[in-house]
């Protein structure tokens with residue numbers, strides 16, 4: 001992954017990334033997508049309603065949320081994402097821009113409560129190890145075979161208070177710890193690899209900083225890409241995932257062998273329009 005870009009997610013159009021973007025513009029994937037996205041529009045409305053219901057009860061929505069409120073919201077959101085991803089109306093294609101060099105973030109909906117983003121991954125593209133600030137992160141696979149690898153921060157074990165709803169998940173993650181992989185800084189372990197999950201179309205996952213850090217990537221072979229499934233000239237280029245971040249993530253930590261850096265996430269497109 002080229003170091004010039006400013007975020008986990010490829011990102012932001014900086015001067016130094018312009019060349020990559022210019023090159024990538026010749027291989028955009030969204031140009032054949034539908035002009036309308038009624039199912040996605042409904043999903044956005046249903047997500048908004050779920051958030052409003054919790055806010056009306058006085059709950060703040062972040063990774064320190066009231067446990068009962070979170071359990072309600074989590075069940076609702078996972079159900080909505082699973083329904084959309086498994087039914088898979090393919091109207092997400094209007095948002096699905098790809099880049100030859102990096103996976104990219106395509107904003108569907110952004111407001112003060114949440115961001116809904118279509119991430120596009122050509123085969124072999126993988127994120128760096130990253131956190132999710134104080135946000136919830138839900139993830140649904142819309143196309144392709146994806147893999148999530150979770151990591152525990154070695155230096156931060158026993159750190160800040162963890163809300164009850166994540167204690168059990170964090171304990172499970174700790175129990176899975178192994179020395180099989182991870183990152184090291186100046187000979188010291190920085191993060192330990194703890195869990196690998198292969199995800200297929202329709203699968204939904206959830207993570208926050210109390211549970212783990214992670215990477216996500218598309219590991220499928222180019223020859224395994226599906227053919228056009230619903231007309232419109234769509235040609236699959238890799239994996240596509242739908243991410244819901246709540247609240248929106250403004251700063252993300254990237255964990256690499258040469259240390260930890262903070263980045264500002266950016267967008268490759270907004271509302272189906274390349275930026």
Ligand SMILES: [Fe+2]
Pocket residue numbers: 130131132137214216
């Ligand atoms: Fe992530």
